[in-house]
Structure formats: C-alpha cells, structure tokens
Amino acid sequence: MQHTISVLVENEFGVLSRVASLFSGRGFNIDSVTVAPTNEDGMSRMTIVTRGDEQILEQITKQLNKLIDVIKVIDFTDGSGIEREMALIKVTAEDENRAEVLRVVDIFRAKIIDVTPKSYTIEATGNPVKIDAILDLLRPLGLKELVRTGAVAIGRGAKGWKG
Amino acid sequence: MKMNGARIMLECLKKEGVDTIFGYPGGTVINIYDELFSFKEIRHILPRHEQAGTHAADGYARATGRVGVCLATSGPGATNTVTGIATAYMDSIPMVIITGQVPTPLIGNDAFQEVDIIGITRPCTKHSFLVRDVKDLALIMKKAFYIARTGRPGPVLVDLPKDVQIAQTEFVYPETVEIRSYKPTMGGHPRQVEKAMDMILDSRRPVMYVGGGAVLGNAAEELTALCRELLIPVTTTLMGLGSFPENDPNSLGMLGMHGSYCANMAMTTSDLIIAIGARFDDRVTGKLTTFAPHAKIIHVDVDPTSIKKNVRVDLPIVGDVRDVLIKMIKQADKLKDKVTAFKTALAPWHDDIAGWKEKHPIGYKNSTTIIKPQFVIQKLRELSDVDAIISTDVGQHQMWTAQFFQFNKPRTLLTSGGLGTMGFGLPAAMGAQVAFPGRQVITICGDGGVQMNIQEMATLVQNKLPVKIVILNNNFLGMVRQWQELFFDKRYSSTCMELPIDFVKLADAYGAKGFSTSKPSDVEKIIKQGFKENGPVIMEFKIAREEKVLPMVPAGAALNEMVLNA
Numbered sequence: 001m002q003h004t005i006s007v008l009v010e011n012e013f014g015v016l017s018r019v020a021s022l023f024s025g026r027g028f029n030i031d032s033v034t035v036a037p038t039n040e041d042g043m044s045r046m047t048i049v050t051r052g053d054e055q056i057l058e059q060i061t062k063q064l065n066k067l068i069d070v071i072k073v074i075d076f077t078d079g080s081g082i083e084r085e086m087a088l089i090k091v092t093a094e095d096e097n098r099a100e101v102l103r104v105v106d107i108f109r110a111k112i113i114d115v116t117p118k119s120y121t122i123e124a125t126g127n128p129v130k131i132d133a134i135l136d137l138l139r140p141l142g143l144k145e146l147v148r149t150g151a152v153a154i155g156r157g158a159k160g161w162k163g
Numbered sequence: 164m165k166m167n168g169a170r171i172m173l174e175c176l177k178k179e180g181v182d183t184i185f186g187y188p189g190g191t192v193i194n195i196y197d198e199l200f201s202f203k204e205i206r207h208i209l210p211r212h213e214q215a216g217t218h219a220a221d222g223y224a225r226a227t228g229r230v231g232v233c234l235a236t237s238g239p240g241a242t243n244t245v246t247g248i249a250t251a252y253m254d255s256i257p258m259v260i261i262t263g264q265v266p267t268p269l270i271g272n273d274a275f276q277e278v279d280i281i282g283i284t285r286p287c288t289k290h291s292f293l294v295r296d297v298k299d300l301a302l303i304m305k306k307a308f309y310i311a312r313t314g315r316p317g318p319v320l321v322d323l324p325k326d327v328q329i330a331q332t333e334f335v336y337p338e339t340v341e342i343r344s345y346k347p348t349m350g351g352h353p354r355q356v357e358k359a360m361d362m363i364l365d366s367r368r369p370v371m372y373v374g375g376g377a378v379l380g381n382a383a384e385e386l387t388a389l390c391r392e393l394l395i396p397v398t399t400t401l402m403g404l405g406s407f408p409e410n411d412p413n414s415l416g417m418l419g420m421h422g423s424y425c426a427n428m429a430m431t432t433s434d435l436i437i438a439i440g441a442r443f444d445d446r447v448t449g450k451l452t453t454f455a456p457h458a459k460i461i462h463v464d465v466d467p468t469s470i471k472k473n474v475r476v477d478l479p480i481v482g483d484v485r486d487v488l489i490k491m492i493k494q495a496d497k498l499k500d501k502v503t504a505f506k507t508a509l510a511p512w513h514d515d516i517a518g519w520k521e522k523h524p525i526g527y528k529n530s531t532t533i534i535k536p537q538f539v540i541q542k543l544r545e546l547s548d549v550d551a552i553i554s555t556d557v558g559q560h561q562m563w564t565a566q567f568f569q570f571n572k573p574r575t576l577l578t579s580g581g582l583g584t585m586g587f588g589l590p591a592a593m594g595a596q597v598a599f600p601g602r603q604v605i606t607i608c609g610d611g612g613v614q615m616n617i618q619e620m621a622t623l624v625q626n627k628l629p630v631k632i633v634i635l636n637n638n639f640l641g642m643v644r645q646w647q648e649l650f651f652d653k654r655y656s657s658t659c660m661e662l663p664i665d666f667v668k669l670a671d672a673y674g675a676k677g678f679s680t681s682k683p684s685d686v687e688k689i690i691k692q693g694f695k696e697n698g699p700v701i702m703e704f705k706i707a708r709e710e711k712v713l714p715m716v717p718a719g720a721a722l723n724e725m726v727l728n729a
Contacts, residue, residue: 009344010343010344013293013295014281014285014293017282017285018285021285021286025286055471058471059468059471059472062467062468063468065467066466066467066468068289068290068310068342068344068345069344070344071343071344
C-alpha cells in the first residue's frame with residue numbers, strides 16, 4: 001500500500017542524505033521525494049511517498065523520528081491530507097493531433113507553457129491520480145518527455161501541523 | 164577569552180568531565196596535539212592503531228557508563244575508526260569520536276588524506292557534525308555529548324577541519340542545550356506500567372528477558388529488586404549479563420543460540436515475556452514463527468524503533484528502563500495481596516524450571532590430559548576478584564565466557580554483542596584498565612581475535628596497564644570451524660591457523676610477561692602467577708582443539724530445537 005509522509009526537518013547540512021540513507025539502508029522504498037524550505041526559519045519539509053504494510057510503515061515513521069534532525073513526521077495515509085503534484089509534459093503536436101492535445105489540456109485544466117510548430121509543452125497540476133490520467137491520454141499522441149515533481153501534501157482543515 | 168578551535172575543543176572536553184582520550188596524531192589534528200602538549204587536565208593515551216583507540220574509548224565507556232572519547236586524523240586515521248564506531252553503535256555505547264578534516268576550502272577536492280568520514284559513518288553513528296565555523300564549535304561539542312549519552316546512547320562523530328582548529332574566537336561553553344528535534348521519552352507512561360503489572364500478576368509462566376539496555380540504563384539494582392520481590396525467573400542476553408546476578412536461584416542464565424536449555428525452554432513455554440531493554444535479535448529468538456508461541460509480550464525500551472521491529476508486542480512501554488522498573492516496584496507495593504497470591508501460584512512454573520535446570524545444566528566433560536576451555540573459564544571466576552572486569556573477543560571463547568564465568572555485577576562484561584567484532588577484547592580491556600587502574604581487568608581471547616589488535620601490547624606496557632590477557636588457543640578460528648564441523652561436513656576451509664605463535668616470546672618482545680601451558684594441572688598455577696604480576700601478562704592455554712560450544716540452536720531453528728550433544 002502506498003503512503004504519503006510529511007517530514008519536517010532542520011535545514012541542516014546533509015539532512016537529505018540522512019533520510020535517503022535511512023530508506024536505502026533499511027530496505028524501504030521511495031516512490032517519490034520532494035524537499036524545500038518552509039515558512040519557518042531553518043526548517044524544511046520533505047514529502048515522501050513510500051509503500052509497505054502497516055508494520056513497515058510503523059518502522060519507517062519511528063526510524064524517521066529517531067533521526068536527530070527530524071522535528072516531526074506526519075502520516076497522511078488515513079486521507080487526512082490533500083495531495084498535489086505538478087508535471088511538465090512535452091508532447092508531439094502535429095496535424096490532426098494538435099487539436100486533440102488542446103482538448104485534453106482543456107479537460108484537465110492544464111496549461112500550454114511552450115509551443116512550437118511540432119510540439120506543446122504542458123503544465124499539469126493535481127492529485128497524482130489526475131496526473132496519471134492525463135498522461136494516459138497523452139501517451140498515444142506522442143509523449144516526448146516528462147518530468148514530475150512528486151507529491152506534496154498538507155493536512156485538511158483549519159489547523160496547522162502544530163495543531 | 165579568545166582561543167583557537169583546537170584549544171576550544173579541549174576546553175569543551177574538560178567541561179564535559181572528560182579525563183582521558185585515546186588518540187593518534189596526524190596532519191589534520193596536529194594543532195590539537197600542539198594544544199594537548201601543555202593541556203594537563205586531559206590524559207592522552209596513544210594506541211598503536213586507531214581501531215584499537217576507538218575500542219579502548221568504547222571499553223572505557225562500557226566499564227564506567229561515561230562517554231568515551233577518541234581522536235583520529237583525517238583520511239586513513241578516520242577510516243580506521245569505522246569498525247570501532249560500528250561496534251559501539253550496535254551495542255548503544257555513548258562515545259564522541261573527533262576526526263581531523265582537511266581545511267574547509269579543500270573539502271571535496273580529493274585533497275591529501277581527505278575522506279568523507281561523515282558520509283562513511285552515517286549509517287553507524289547516532290549523529291554526526293561537520294564543524295564549518297569555529298563559532299559553532301562549542302555548541303556542537305555540547306550537543307555531541309548530550310546526544311551521545313541521552314535516550315538510547317550511541318556514538319557521535321565530530322569532523323573538525325584544520326582551518327577551524329586554527330581560527331580564533333571567544334570561548335563560551337553553553338550551560339544547557341535544547342534540540343527541538345531531539346526529545347527522547349524517558350518517563351514510562353504510568354497507565355502502561357499499571358497495565359503491565361496487571362498482566363504480570365495474571366500470568367502463571369512469566370519470564371523476564373533482559374538485554375543490554377538494563378546495563379546501559381543502570382537498572383540492575385531495580386531489576387534485581389523487582390524480580391526477587393515477585394520471584395520472576397530472569398534470563399539475559401549476552402549484553403544483559405551482569406544486570407541480574409547469575410548466582411541467584413531465579414537466574415536462568417543466557418538465552419538464545421548458545422543459551423541454557425532452561426532459558427530457551429522457559430521462553431518457549433512462557434505465557435508472558437517481559438522484555439527489558441532488549442531487542443529480540445535473531446541470535447535470541449531463533450526461528451521467529453515458532454518464538455514464544457504462547458506468550459504475551461511486554462516490551463520496555465527507551466528506543467521506540469526497537470519495539471515491534473521483529474516480534475509482535477502486546478504492551479509497549481517507551482521509556483528509561485530504570486524509571487519504568489521503579490514505577491513497577493511501586494505498583495507492586497500497592498498490590499501486596501495480589502502479589503502474595505501470584506507468588507504462590509508460580510510454584511508449578513518454578514518446578515518446571517528446576518526440572519529443566521537439572522535435566523540439562525550448562526556443562527562439559529572435563530579431562531586430566533587436555534585443557535578444556537570451560538575449565539579455564541571456571542578457574543578464572545574462582546581465582547579472580549569479585550569486581551573483576553572481563554572483556555572478550557568474538558567466537559567460541561566469548562560464548563564459553565558467557566556460559567561459565569557467571570556474571571553477578573553490571574558492567575563487568577565488555578563484549579561486542581551486536582556487531583561481533585574480533586579484535587575488540589584487548590583494546591576494550593585497555594580502556595577499562597585506564598578507567599579503573601586499581602581493578603583487575605582480564606581479557607579472554609582466542610588465538611584468532613587476539614592477533615587482530617595484538618599491537619596494543621605496546622600501549623599496555625608503555626602505560627603500565629596491567630591487563631591480564633588470557634588466550635584460549637586452539638589454533639583454529641574455532642566458531643567458524645564448529646559451524647563447518649556441524650553444517651559443512653567438516654570441510655575446514657581456511658579456519659586452521661596452521662602457524663603456531665609463541666605467545667610467551669611475543670609477550671617478551673613487548674616487555675611483558677608470558678606464560679603458556681597445555682597441561683590441565685598447570686592451569687590454576689599459571690592463573691595465580693599471572694594475577695600476581697604487576698604489569699600486563701599473557702596467559703596462553705593450549706586447549707582441546709575441537710571442543711564445541713554447546714548447547715546450540717542452529718541458525719534458523721526454533722529455540723527449543725537445541726543441539727545438546729554433538
């Protein structure tokens with residue numbers, strides 16, 4: 001089962017490698033990982049998408065908490081979070097396909113951010129499932145290049161992570 | 164007052180109460196050595212290899228409970244500490260390792276003797292710091308000691324570039340330290356303790372399963388009091404030996420692969436296992452699917468990751484084991500009547516245990532013609548001081564020591580349990596002897612492991628450290644040979660040492676005393692002579708070459724499937 005975990009970390013030298021080596025050293029999977037600074041000084045936030053059963057997820061959460069630079073671990077598995085991901089997609093767009101690509105972009109409320117006579121580059125944002133769906137539609141039309149950010153997640157409701 | 168980074172580092176050590184460091188000079192720590200030259204408050208011990216220096220700091224920490232400190236130069240000096248750091252990490256030993264590093268502008272340029280020691284040691288340190296500004300040094304040292312000794316202890320590495328050692332700043336040592344991302348849970352939850360006591364008093368076949376956490380957490384006294392009050396049988400892991408007196412009638416001895424028959428049978432038939440600072444290692448549980456099939460499990464540990472890592476747990480208690488045991492004792496006091504009834508109800512359980520003890524006690528067949536290693540261990544116990552500190556290497560002699568020495572006090576056995584590091588015994592004993600110059604320190608080694616750090620004989624002689632080195636010599640890498648005998652059709656691939664070493668001459672070459680014998684009738688005489696010597700001594704016993712460690716649970720078998728005689 002796939003899980004999305006937010007990890008608040010001290011913005012210290014080497015913290016990304018500590019988290020990454022924890023996953024590789026203990027044989028946990030990483031499907032995606034993103035990291036960037038937050039609104040608080042010296043604090044970064046990582047979003048990790050991983051997979052495993054309940055026992056593995058418990059170990060992942062505990063092991064992350066054990067790292068000295070980790071301030072808080074939030075598990076969004078129970079649907080308490082909202083997830084978004086962005087993808088930049090370069091597709092072939094020639095002749096009759098050109099109109100079809102535009103229709104798909106329109107349906108998914110995506111944007112064309114670069115255009116040439118032979119291609120479109122698309123920016124799509126949404127739940128990772130939605131990104132998968134637009135890719136499924138674009139693939140037969142000629143998908144040339146893809147870059148995804150990996151998911152970011154935030155809790156639902158009025159409360160911040162501190163409660 | 165303004166000082167350079169090298170001096171600040173030493174002042175920090177002094178503030179932390181460090182009286183001894185084990186270190187080896189080199190290009191990127193030469194500034195620290197220059198400051199040490201006139202810094203009289205810290206004793207510096209020069210080992211002959213950085214690995215040994217790290218093990219010595221580890222042995223110092225295990226024997227005293229304080230943070231062990233070692234120092235090495237960059238590059239090969241730093242990489243030589245890695246085995247020592249990993250050894251300490253696996254056994255949760257509080258240590259601070261200081262390594263020199265090339266000047267900050269050169270980091271990443273493949274400079275002479277540059278190595279990314281933070282990267283190399285990341286998986287085997289509790290934490291690590293690269294000091295990039297001398298202004299951060301004092302706070303980093305404060306944090307390093309705090310992290311090393313609190314929560315589940317462990318080694319912390321501080322990498323100190325040469326230019327930071329030279330740079331000057333005002334020295335102010337922080338009085339307190341607060342790390343927002345590091346707050347170990349020390350107090351056990353009172354409600355969980357109440358539940359635990361209810362489960363204990365409802366059980367009829369309880370076993371206390373005690374690991375190194377009880378030693379590290381200084382909980383031996385409380386553990387002993389609680390188990391004596393409730394008459395609960397106690398088995399310990401290798402690392403837990405000494406936390407409960409083995410001469411107590413409720414002691415089952417060690418459990419696991421080479422544990423006693425009664426301990427393994429008790430675990431297998433128990434209805435409640437109370438794990439105290441233990442981590443259900445594979446050498447303890449045997450085959451997991453058949454481990455303690457009838458038992459509920461209470462698990463007390465300061466490290467939440469240890470809980471539910473390998474086995475299911477019915478009641479977790481996160482906290483300092485000593486704190487939890489004190490709360491358990493208080494809770495038992497409140498339930499006096501129930502405790503009395505509980506003790507009466509345990510009678511059949513105690514009968515079962517007495518039966519197993521009588522049926523298959525830990526034993527061996529002695530001989531009048533050839534020295535049995537177990538006999539040497541028993542003689543060592545008989546003739547050594549009550550508070551003698553024993554260190555071991557890894558292998559057969561380590562298991563014989565665990566089985567036959569009988570440990571009654573905490574911190575009297577220093578052994579590499581988790582990593583299983585050969586070459587640990589001699590330098591660890593050295594560290595313990597530095598800490599306790601007046602106590603008897605004995606290292607029990609095999610002929611294989613002792614040769615992995617034999618160069619430390621020089622350190623012992625130079626520093627007048629009277630460590631007693633006992634070598635059980637079978638001219639084999641005995642434990643691997645035993646596995647080859649039992650599981651590989653006696654194909655002794657590369658386990659025979661072939662070249663016999665004259666250990667008496669070797670001792671002599673270093674300026675120490677050496678004794679050797681192959682006669683059982685000489686064993687007592689040599690031990691007495693060795694113990695009488697004021698300096699370091701080698702006592703070599705040429706033992707029965709193919710003696711095995713028994714009983715044995717073959718790897719992957721269930722705990723009750725022990726090989727008792729083979």
